[in-house]
Amino acid sequence: MSESDITREKIIVAARERFSHYGYPKTTIAELAEDCAMSPGNIYRFFKGKIDIAVEIARREALSAVEVIEAVLDCPLRSSRQRLEEVVFADLRYTFHLLENQPKTLELAQIVVSDRPQFQIESLRRERRVFQRILHEGQASGEFMVVNVPATTIALHGATVKYRYAQLFTNQTLAELERELAHVMTLIMRGLMPTVEGRAVVETRIPDETNVASIAAEAAAAAAEK
Amino acid sequence: MSESDITREKIIVAARERFSHYGYPKTTIAELAEDCAMSPGNIYRFFKGKIDIAVEIARREALSAVEVIEAVLDCPLRSSRQRLEEVVFADLRYTFHLLENQPKTLELAQIVVSDRPQFQIESLRRERRVFQRILHEGQASGEFMVVNVPATTIALHGATVKYRYAQLFTNQTLAELERELAHVMTLIMRGLMPTVEGRAVVETRIPDETNVASIAAEAAAAAAEK
């Protein structure tokens, strides 16, 4: 890491701290400069403007969120159905808790998106890729019966919009949303899976709220085994 | 209609005109009073406050929107699947055009909801009832295979959230949203309908954009025939 990369990191660390404590608007460039023991002007050698610092932080946040979810993909001993359900519920819970505990993170995201609409589009695309991978897997193993994977990915994503950043749409509790999402997933699963001997596909059960660390650990263990 | 009901109507008509032209905030009670050739004070004999005039207008708007959709239920010669699809697409198109052509209507709705959260809850409930009726019908006729109608109603409603007032979530075009919704409905239909001889349920096609008048006329004709 070059000297100037280190300085850049220092700015990001200071900004993340201040943004999450006091919020983006209340954080001044002068303060960031002071935190980094430099002059305000020097910040502009590393970022084109204040908003670009926020964009970089939000970008990393979004990437690490998707990585957490992708960890589910690397966990062994799971059917495609289980994977899909875990991913969707993880999304609901992760974003729900985020809005509940870190309101400043949402504020930051909203500011970034209103300034850079492209940011949201790319975040959604990354999310969809996870769905698509699971559908492909399920398709290949014969567990799912998907006629058109890209179209179904879009459908799946569209049908679960309400369960990402749910508090933006409703003031239901997490428990209510989980019950509702279970019904949605039941419906979707009946659409994805072939019926065996005329018996309806069994209902989706709300998965346990495994924490992020344990999923990551499980995935790491599986990787090590290989 | 009593004398005082007529006066009340006069106020509502004047308010609707001004709200849709200049918006709720820019309309003053004094102006409404002048339109109705009365004093500001007298308005308060008919409405508790300014916001209550807006609530009444929004309530009527919401009711008539649901009535339009309910007209689909009374149309003959339609399978439950067709009904469901027509209702969902009608919802997308109706709300899309509303936001596109009548931005003040959205503004009004947002003001009412932020002041009276119950208003939104009841509007959603009315919408869900339409879904529930269709599911019941389909269930009864054997066209649908629904294990739990209330749960499936909730699922169906939740899965189609994005396609009501879609511009609040995305800046996709109507055509894009229609294609996407078709995929969602295909997925849902595969979840609702029994598979016949192992053949996948056929994809949802985007229905023609029949106008409201023609649906209402069709329903009326059907009613007259009986």
Add this chain to the structure above:
DNA sequence: TTAGTGAATAATTTATTGATTGTTCATTCT
């Protein structure tokens, strides 16, 4: 009694101003 008034008041909104902040750049350091 019921319908309506309009001036008085309380609540909000808008305009104005002064202070703060983001950004630039000529200049100084290393």
Add this chain to the structure above:
DNA sequence: AGAATGAACAATCAATAAATTATTCACTAA
């Protein structure tokens, strides 16, 4: 040269004052 500064300027924000508006109510008219 590249790295960093900090004063200067423009843009934005916060605080306050001014104006407008919602709401009330004592009162009049029918």
